[in-house]
Structures are given as C-alpha cells and as structure tokens.
Amino acid sequence: MATATEKTFYLETFGCQMNAHDSEKVIGTLRQEGYRQVETEDEAGLILYNTCSIRDKAEQKVFHRLNDYKALHKAGKRFGVLGCVAQQEGEKIFERAPYVSLVSGSASYRKLPEMLSRLEAGETRITGLDDRQTDETFETEFTARQNPYRGYITIIEGCDKFCSYCVVPFTRGKERSRTSTSVLEEAKRIADLGYTEIQLLGQNVNSYRDPEGKCSFAELLVRVGQVPGIRRVRFTTSHPRDFTRDIVEAIDAHPTLCDHVHLPVQSGSARVLKAMAREYTPEWYLERIAWVKSAKRSISLSTDIIVGFPGETDDDFIQTMDLLAQVQYDCVFAFKYSARPNTPALVMIDSIPDVEKSKRLQALLDRQREIQRPNYSKHIGEVMEVMVEVQNPARGQISTRSSQNKTVNVTWAQPIAPAPGSYMRVRITASHPNSLIGEVV
C-alpha cells in the first residue's frame, strides 16, 4: 500500500510496439523522478494512459477508460494522457475529460521530469505538444525494460510518408533518425543486461538515415547483429518504398538477422494504392517480394491490409485476395478502414458500409487461414532453434518463437520450465494455421 507521501503511478499502454517501448522509457523516467509503479489504478497517485489513435476504436477505448475511472479523481488521484491521442486531441482532452491534468505527445517526453514537477506543484493543465518541426528524439539511459526476452531500440521516430488514411505523421511528428553510434551503444547496453534478442523500431524503420552518415539501414542491421552476445535481430515496420535489396543480402549473409520481413502492402489494387498515396504499384511491391523469395535463406513474410478503403470495389478487393495468394504470407494483420481526423482521406466519402467491410475482412481472413496451412505444416519433422517467451507449465506447454517469427508451442511436462529468453532445439510434430507444436530434442 502506498504511504501518503510516496509518489506512485499506474501506466496502461495501448497501440503499437513503438508505444510499448516508449512506455518502458516513461517508466524509467518516472522511477528516476522518485515514483514507484503500482499494478492498479486504485493504488496509484498518478494514472497514466499511453494512447493510440490509429483507428477510431483504439481512440474510443482510451476515452472509455478515462470515463470508467473518473471517480478516482475525487479521491485525489491525478490523470495524464500520453501518446498519439494526446498529440492529436491536445487541449481538447481537458474539455472532454476535465479531471485530466497532463497531456503529452511522444515528441515531448524529454520534458517529462519538468512536467511532473509542475504536476506535483498542483498545476492542472500541463501540455507537452509539438508541431511537426521538432528534431528531438527521446533517448534515455533509464529505460525500464519490461520485456523479459526482447530488448527494443527506437532507431527512427515520426513519419513523412502521409499515406492518405493515416494519423501517424500528425501524432508522431516528422521523420528523425538517431545516430548509429547511439544505437550501437544502446545495443551493447542491452547485451550487457543479458538480452540476446534486439528489435529495432520505427514507423518506417528502413527509412533510417544515419545523421552521422556512417552506415545505411542494412549496415546498421549487420552491426547490431555483430554486438557480442546478440543472437537475434528483428526490425519493424519496413515500408516498401524504402525497402532495398541490400536488406535481403544482409539477412542472407548474417544468421543473427532473423529470417522474417514484415512488409505492409495495404491493398493489391493499383487504383486503391494510388488513392492511399502509398506511391507504389502492386508490380513494384511484388518485385521487392521477389528479392526476398530469391534469397538463399527461406525468409518468412508478413503484411498489413486495409479493407473497405473509400471507393474500394469488389474488383479491387479481389485483387487484394489474389495478391495474398501470390505472395503466400505467413501472417496477415487486416483492418477495416477507419476515417481519421486530419488525414487527406477524410475528404473521400467513407463509402463502404460497415457490414460490407466486415464481410470483406472475414473473407480475407478465411482465405489467408487456408493459405497459411501449408506454410506451417511444411515444418513438420524439422528440428529448429526456438526462444522461450512465456512459461506455462500448468497448461503443459511453453510458448516459444522461431527465428522466422512463428509461434512454437512446446509440450512441457516438468514442473520447472526454462526461463524466458533461453533457447532450445525442438522437433516440430504438428501444425495449426497460426502456430506450430514441437517437442524438445
């Protein structure tokens, strides 16, 4: 139980891995300022939500949460909204939820210590909001790593692509990269902590441009993979526009770089891609896929799809389905189009009724499930190295991951399971459309 003078906080995170990792940095900063993290809203003096606004549902979830807990304000608790909804809605949040006293976008997190002291002094309307001009990146040595098996490093923040449907260029500011020197220093610190897996993060991770000009994105991948102790390097998300052949060559030549590429396509229709301002055609995208497929290593592919973009016809949708069949992804994240504030697509009429979007989404997921079956069953009999992620011997299983990013559930009868982050060799005995089953060899 917290004492009267103790500074405590509760933090809930919504959204993508960038947000999850920002929260690790925020937690570290708060601890440095003398705060202790607690498990529930009830125990906390300060309640923080690190928010996502990528789709309307994500944003609504945040306001529901704020509403559900507003009674706690009367008990003297303070509320803060961080992240993408904070940057997008700004001071309007104070109108909608008057019990909130702090609103800060991710580009202002460097100012958190200062904002916290103003909060402690009793100020009730503190903002950290940036226009798209900021060059700041949020680098801190105090990152409180929460993931027991994977160390995250943000290498590039923001986005300059302005896809017509997307809020990110507005919520995360302009594109800015960290120096390769600082990235490699952080990779070494992560290895010193005992991590063997690193994931490099960015809204467009492969748009990375070293401000010192020392290395390209592909070279940075290789160098991170050469840090002593590091056995697995992942990176997300790659944008097709900036996906270069040397990335495939680096993966081919360096076994520490995981054999998996996430390359969001969004649609298989040239017409829809144009309206989305993705600035590539299906043919251009498929050429990048051909590079990946011609590698010596078998590189797993995954993607993101939006269904029901304004004006998407049955024929456009069929072209997306055809692209899935052609590429044979191992994993697809598919979303119904959601009209977002500030975005250029807002002027297009959100013409596809929700029931039709749902129908297309379901048809796509059903089709993809069938496409995935052989991609997973082909591993039966194979012996592979996996990393333990979640121990659950109670269920007689532990959850592990292959280098290709496939979930492998391993049968485990003993009471003590290997720790998250440890490696084991398993033989694949069965498969599902989304996961593999293995036994220790």
Ligand code: SAH
């Ligand atoms: N930077 C990455 C994607 C970041 S957002 C890229 O360009 O690929 C993650 C995914 O959310 C996107 O790939 C897209 O599929 C989806 N998404 C973004 N905005 C959306 C919107 N307005 N409606 C539905 N899905 C959206």
Ligand code: SF4
């Ligand atoms: Fe959004 Fe496009 Fe930027 Fe990805 S590249 S974050 S989809 S604007």
Ligand code: F3S
């Ligand atoms: Fe959401 Fe912001 Fe990430 S909108 S997906 S939390 S960049």
